[in-house]
Amino acid sequence: MELNAFNTPESLKTLMVNILNPSDNKTIYDPVAGSGGLLIKALKYSKTTIEGSEGNEIINRIAQLGNMNLIMNGLKRYEIEPKDCFEKINDIKQYDYIIADLPINGFINSVEHYMLYNQYNLNPPRSGRSFASFILFILSKLKLDGKAVFTVSESFLTSQGKEKEIRKLLIERDLLESVISLPMGALLPYTNAKASLLVINKGKSPNLFNKVKFIKAKALDFNKKSNVIDSEEVIKSYLNDSEYSKNSQIIPNENLRNLILSADAYDDEYFISNLMLKEGTGKLLSDLVQIKSGTQPDRNDLSEHGELVLVKIENLSKEILDINLSKDIIHGVNNIEKYYKHIISEDCILVARIGDYLKPTIYRHSEYNKSILIHSNVYALIPSKKRVEFDLEYLYYQLHATFILEQIKSKKVGSVMPYITISNLGQLVVPFVSLENQEQFVNTQKANLIAAERARLEEKSKELGYIEEIEEKELNIVRTITHQLKHQLTGLSTVLSKIQAISTKNNLGELKEYDKDDPRLKVNPGFEKPENENFEETLNKAIKKTDTVNIILRDVEKAIILNLEFSEIKLLDLFNEIKKEYNQKAFSIEITGNNPLIDISKSHFEDLINTLIENAEEHSFEGIKKPKITFNIKTDLTRGIIIIDYKNNGSPLTINEKEYKSILTKSIKSKGTGIGGYYINKIIEAHKGILKIEENLTSGVHFIIEIPIKQIENE
Known part of the structure; x- marks a missing residue:
């Protein structure tokens, strides 16, 4: 029996241990052991591990729970040491296997982290959380032929900065064996964030030299509290040597796009787009445009009548027919010299950084809108004159095409609010043809949209009479009910007024429902104090509620019946x-x-x-x-x-x-x-x-x- 306080989901533990596949008489280490569930699973799988297998847990109480867990599972010779794993940086001890379910937000960088960066000749980050230092820690603690399996957030696989430097190190040293994309919710009930498994293997097989295997794990069962992973299918894919199968692909290191390691980036669209790039029938978006980010203006600089229009995400097109940026934008900004890096004056396409859709919108420089400032949740795709010449409307319609939309879907990161990075956006492959063919494509798209809109309007016209008839019937029902209720409430108000007059005349106002010593007035623990208002208070409440309902009915009637002159x-x-x-x-x-x-x-x-x-x-x-x-x-x-x-x-x-x-x-x-x-x-x-x-x-x-x-x- 396991007494885990913070437990890795069972199906994920099973998958991680089977991928690790620890041999007998080898050492196993979990640097973030928690209450020991993952370490116990690995130790039991190995059966005959040698002395030296252990774990670390930074919270003393949880470490104690983990050690109790080890004892109850017949593994009392192993220990979870109550200390930060990074305190072991200078410890020369190394392990055959490392397994870990990392905090989804990464680790806060500290002095020990800087020592690790120096060890690998990398400049340490200034601040913040990341997985980078932990991966360096794993590399330092693995033996020459060691193997590690651990979780990382999806953003680590695609982000720029230090994360990208670490990915580069793994690829250049050919240490990354596999990336296993976990289904959304694999870490439930603790978080719904998207995560993946990294498999680092210093002794990977020759068929994977200078290559990475990408696997997409599927869910067998999913609900709000758990997500059961199809571990058996993932393990089959992991052991399969074929270059391409239903849920896995082996990608040579030189074909990794911009060192992006998300398995979602290497799907069917990847192979099609890769072929297009090789044949010259497709171009990377970054080869067509310069992608410019926006900014969050200071609150004091915001003004409706500002010097410059501020374009926010809500100002972008809501549907494909709204091709151009609206002139009716009510946001403005002053002190524009502070934001010169984010001011747009060229014709371009604006897209949303966050959300499920890019919402492409064309901005054209004009006398009305000579320049605009874009918000931090908006990107500008500015055609580069030094790059390939193309039609702006052609790119606009391509950004609505299914082929591009599928690529965007796979490149979005973030669980609560999906977003796309500039790097990922630049990696979109756009079908590319001559300017003449681009013009034909645009004209065809417009003709199709106009035809579709006409058909929709004709269908709406047919329904309109019926809809208006239904709405009128519903309003008639509301009018009838309102009229009847008003009549009844008027009578009720009159009766209550008479009762109030009788009460005043006969001094009944102070009478209460219960006497002071009535046992029903006793306050029981966990229950509210029983009400015992006097007659006058109760009557006033009834009159007030009746008046409120009368006001509501009056307002409803007024809102429904508008006789305009x-x-x-x-x-x-x-x-x-x-x-x-x-x-x-x-x-x-x-x-x-x-x-x-x-x-x-x-x-x-x-x-x-x-x-x-x-x-x-x-x-x-x-x-x-x-x-x-x-x-x-x-x-x-x-x-x-x-x-x-x-x-x-x-x-x-x-x-x-x-x-x-x-x-x-x-x-x-x-x-x-x-x-x-x-x-x-x-x-x-x-x-x-x-x-x-x-x-x-x-x-x-x-x-x-x-x-x-x-x-x-x-x-």
């Missing part, structure tokens, strides 16, 4: 009229901008403005020293719209735009009915307008409302 109104004048009603409030309202003559339903627009102001007062301004609301009105004659920019400096929204616009959706802290946002959006939509909400703010609220200057019905 349009007239020409000077908008700035209307805002200033409404502002006067709040002059005595504890918050200030600032109104600036144009005074356009616009077609609106005045009563509904007054409701919209009042709702925005009252929502800010009730839900945003608690604890704010100088609460302020601003409205700025702008006219965009080219688009025939007015733009209302609304801000307040209170607490930010804790729900997203979609939730805000939904009926009866509100934040946990809100004391409202959940109708306000839905009602505001309904008024805007009824004016054929659009409501945009800036999400994920750390403070304040920011809305953009766009309304046509003229309503079609009035023209």
